Amino acid sequence: xxxxxxxPRYLITVTGKKLTVTCSQxxxxxxxxxxxxxxxxxxxxxxxxxxxxxxxxGDVPEGYKVSRKEKRNFPLILESPSPNQTSLYFxxxxxxxxxxxxxxxxxxxxxxxx
Amino acid sequence: xxxxxxxxQFLSIQEGENLTVYCNSxxxxxxxxxxxxxxxxxxxxxxxxxxxxxxxxxxxLTFQFGDARKDSSLHITAAQTGDTGLYLCAGDVxxxxxxxxxxxxxxxx
Numbered sequence: 001x002x003x004x005x006x007x008p009r010y011l012i013t014v015t016g017k018k019l020t021v022t023c024s025q026x027x028x029x030x031x032x033x034x035x036x037x038x039x040x041x042x043x044x045x046x047x048x049x050x051x052x053x054x055x056x057x058g059d060v061p062e063g064y065k066v067s068r069k070e071k072r073n074f075p076l077i078l079e080s081p082s083p084n085q086t087s088l089y090f091x092x093x094x095x096x097x098x099x100x101x102x103x104x105x106x107x108x109x110x111x112x113x114x
Numbered sequence: 115x116x117x118x119x120x121x122x123q124f125l126s127i128q129e130g131e132n133l134t135v136y137c138n139s140x141x142x143x144x145x146x147x148x149x150x151x152x153x154x155x156x157x158x159x160x161x162x163x164x165x166x167x168x169x170x171x172x173x174x175l176t177f178q179f180g181d182a183r184k185d186s187s188l189h190i191t192a193a194q195t196g197d198t199g200l201y202l203c204a205g206d207v208x209x210x211x212x213x214x215x216x217x218x219x220x221x222x223x
Contacts, residue, residue: 043204103204
């Protein structure tokens with residue numbers, strides 16, 4: 001089944017404790033992206049990747065890191081999480097970034113930073 | 115700064131009524147997409163419009179892309195309870211996607 005998977009689905013952590021949210025897609029997609037969703041603000045792009053070893057900042061990259069060493073995986077790293085990073089996070093992938101690229105979203109990771 | 119503004123933010127209507135959701139911006143987009151999101155799930159693509167003035171129909175849903183490629187609308191005819199959900203528009207500029215704030219639709223039986 002074609003899908004984007006994220007782990008964990010739920011995470012409660014404390015300020016400053018490094019964490020990684022994994023994202024994997026099995027569709028051989030080139031373009032991958034991370035978003036955060038907050039009430040009243042919609043989805044905001046954190047980082048995106050056009051292909052392996054090619055990552056770029058999105059709208060809200062502060063406090064986050066990503067890597068793209070393999071085509072299928074695009075982990076999101078929070079080196080020192082803070083309470084303002086409490087949010088619902090989504091990973092997405094699409095075949096390419098050509099206009100109209102169909103993004104497939106993962107099920108989301110709900111992160112709480114105390 | 116919100117690149118895409120959606121209106122209304124919340125909409126509650128009776129089953130069988132028609133409704134329109136708007137997505138507006140001062141920026142020009144290469145394409146504009148509409149997604150629907152259910153609670154606890156990721157957004158799912160409904161349609162992509164690419165050409166200014168383009169109109170696409172998906173059963174009871176009609177999507178329109180503005181002539182200047184800065185705005186879009188989603189019209190639902192004879193809403194059903196299964197249409198309940200969060201509707202999101204998204205436009206691409208450069209290599210990035212920008213999402214609207216969303217319209218939460220509730221269809222009451």
